[in-house]
Amino acid sequence: xxxxxxxxxxxxxxxxxxxxxxxxxxxxxxxxxxxxxxxxxxxxxxxxxxxxxxxxxxxxxxxxxxxxxxxxxxxxxxxxxxxxxxxxxxxxxxxxxxxxxxxxxxxxxxxxxxxxxxxxxxxxxxxxxxxxxxxxxxxxxxxxxxxxxxxxxxxxxxxxxxxxxxxxxxxxxxxxxxxxxxxxxxxxxxxxxxxxxxxxxxxxxxxxxxxxxxxxxxxxxxxxxxxxxxxxxxxxxxxxxxxxxxxxxxxxxxxxxxxxxxxxxxxxxxxxxxxxxxxxxxxxxxxxxxxxxxxxxxxxxxxxxxxxxxxxxxxxxxxxxxxxxxxxxxxxxxxxxxxxxxxxxxxxxxxxxxxxxxxxxxxxxxxxxxxxxxxxxxxxxxxxxxxxxxxxxxxxxxxxxxxxxxxxxxxxxxxxxxxxxxxxxxxxxxxxxxxxxxxxxxxxxxxxxxxxxxxxxxxxxxxxxxxxxxxxxxxxxxxxx
Ligand code: 5AD
Ligand code: SF4
Numbered sequence: 021x022x023x024x025x026x027x028x029x030x031x032x033x034x035x036x037x038x039x040x041x042x043x044x045x046x047x048x049x050x051x052x053x054x055x056x057x058x059x060x061x062x063x064x065x066x067x068x069x070x071x072x073x074x075x076x077x078x079x080x081x082x083x084x085x086x087x088x089x090x091x092x093x094x095x096x097x098x099x100x101x102x103x104x105x106x107x108x109x110x111x112x113x114x115x116x117x118x119x120x121x122x123x124x125x126x127x128x129x130x131x132x133x134x135x136x137x138x139x140x141x142x143x144x145x146x147x148x149x150x151x152x153x154x155x156x157x158x159x160x161x162x163x164x165x166x167x168x169x170x171x172x173x174x175x176x177x178x179x180x181x182x183x184x185x186x187x188x189x190x191x192x193x194x195x196x197x198x199x200x201x202x203x204x205x206x207x208x209x210x211x212x213x214x215x216x217x218x219x220x221x222x223x224x225x226x227x228x229x230x231x232x233x234x235x236x237x238x239x240x241x242x243x244x245x246x247x248x249x250x251x252x253x254x255x256x257x258x259x260x261x262x263x264x265x266x267x268x269x270x271x272x273x274x275x276x277x278x279x280x281x282x283x284x285x286x287x288x289x290x291x292x293x294x295x296x297x298x299x300x301x302x303x304x305x306x307x308x309x310x311x312x313x314x315x316x317x318x319x320x321x322x323x324x325x326x327x328x329x330x331x332x333x334x335x336x337x338x339x340x341x342x343x344x345x346x347x348x349x350x351x352x353x354x355x356x357x358x359x360x361x362x363x364x365x366x367x368x369x370x371x372x373x374x375x376x377x378x379x380x381x382x383x384x385x386x387x388x389x390x391x392x393x394x395x396x397x398x399x400x401x402x403x404x405x406x407x408x409x410x411x412x413x414x415x416x417x418x419x420x421x422x423x424x425x426x427x428x429x430x431x432x433x434x435x436x437x438x439x440x441x442x443x444x445x446x447x448x449x450x451x452x453x454x455x456x457x458x459x460x461x462x463x464x465x466x467x468x469x470x471x472x473x474x475x476x477x478x479x480x481x482x483x484x485x486x487x488x489x490x491x492x493x494x495x496x497x498x499x500x501x
Contacts, residue, residue, distance in 0.1 A: 021201065022202060022204075027048050030048075030049035032053065040172060069099060070082045070108065073110040073119065077215070077264075080262060081168075084171065085142070087202065096205070109141060110144055111402070112228060117151070124139075131161055138178075138182075142167065147233075152165065156187075165187070166189075167190075168232060193234075198218070198237060200243055209480075210451075211294075212260070214251070217268075218237050219235045224338050226338060229264060233264065238273050241285065257481065258294035265304060267306065269282060278306065279309060283312050292318060299324055302350055310354055310357055310358070313358060321467045325354075325364070327385060328368050330347070330382035331377075332381075334373070334378050365395070367394055368398075372407055372413050373410065383425065383429050387433065392438070392467065392468075396430060399414070434494055441465075442490075444488050445501070446498075448463035450481065450484060451463050452480060460475070469494070470496070471488065473498045473500050474499065486501070
């Protein structure tokens with residue numbers, strides 16, 4: 021385990037080891053030496069800041085980057101006026117890219133004031149060749165660029181940059197490697213994400229993820245279970261199993277295992293009280309999974325089941341491989357089998373060729389399923405995806421009109437679902453002090469709904485029972501009993 025390693029006792033006089041984990045430990049040791057000297061020279065600690073854009077996968081990757089930086093001797097801070105700043109980027113929609121470009125200008129201002137500052141960029145956006153070109157040309161003050169496939173090499177790449185002084189760019193097209201046991205620094209002490217698989221093989225026609233995250237690879241179940249056991253021993257009570265399509269977990273392993281079987285094993289781990297997972301593709305959701313969820317006392321009453329569109333014609337063009345009727349049948353069956361479950365979803369408006377009648381079909385699904393929450397997105401054209409080359413792109417005003425119409429129904433059904441809980445009692449995992457009122461604590465119910473109630477910080481990480489008194493749209497105010 022990385023926690024047992026004394027990075028200052030690694031023999032740095034030897035050549036770097038070939039085996040990846042040991043190799044990265046070696047570079048962590050090298051950076052520690054470098055930082056020690058620089059820190060003495062400057063008479064201050066060296067600081068680092070990691071900023072995450074995008075999804076839960078990126079959030080978990082950022083914990084790994086933070087873990088490596090901390091092991092390397094950096095003091096982790098929130099502020100981006102730091103000696104190392106990493107942006108872990110997202111490219112699923114264009115506005116995520118634009119935000120990164122916008123903020124890079126601000127970072128350049130900080131860098132002018134601090135000659136030791138290094139700016140590193142990684143994540144999905146860096147897997148796009150056009151982005152790398154643009155950064156080299158217009159943002160040449162960036163020091164280090166790497167991608168999603170070689171994130172495990174971060175220590176080595178950072179050391180290379182520290183030594184060379186030149187911009188380091190290392191982007192891999194794909195990988196079949198999964199490097200285990202590198203340092204991780206969790207954002208929360210009591211909950212953690214765990215990657216169970218990487219990449220995606222689905223090629224939904226609008227989506228850039230398969231191109232930037234590569235082919236689907238599952239981790240070995242024993243690696244996952246060992247990681248969760250270690251987390252449980254470290255005080256983690258809630259885990260979130262992460263993958264682009266968890267329902268196809270394990271199919272390509274040497275000894276295939278289903279996602280439902282994996283969940284059964286996770287359930288047995290003492291100390292783990294709550295199990296979540298993300299994301300499920302409707303086409304692969306098995307009856308076995310529904311039964312495991314139904315029988316489980318630990319799997320949370322929440323299923324994120326992206327719909328994307330309620331129009332069978334659009335679903336076909338999206339290459340989603342289910343129809344409106346199949347989605348409805350599945351979602352309503354799950355509601356019937358597990359009545360207290362919250363079903364949330366993702367919906368895209370404005371896919372090429374989408375008409376107002378197609379949006380009506382989507383709204384019809386929202387009304388029938390009554391999603392507890394839905395993330396609604398305006399279609400964003402991603403270079404290289406099949407949908408980007410489709411001719412019938414929808415004009416902005418029509419997209420906007422459909423989006424607004426959908427959003428009001430989504431809000432109406434979400435509110436209706438939330439109100440059902442009024443007057444009931446729920447188990448809540450306390451997460452943090454309320455952002456706006458320090459006398460309140462904020463926690464989550466098993467169905468992912470937020471609850472605020474009077475309490476103090478000693479409750480953080482504990483499961484408490486709360487009376488749900490007042491529904492305020494999408495969350496509750498309550499009292500701990
Ligand atoms: N445009 C808009 N939304 C998209 N998503 C993925 N690709 C695009 C795109 N090109 C949405 C999908 C997915 C979520 C993570 O992001 O709804 O489920
Ligand atoms: Fe993208 Fe579809 Fe894969 Fe999800 S399942 S990451 S939407 S290609």
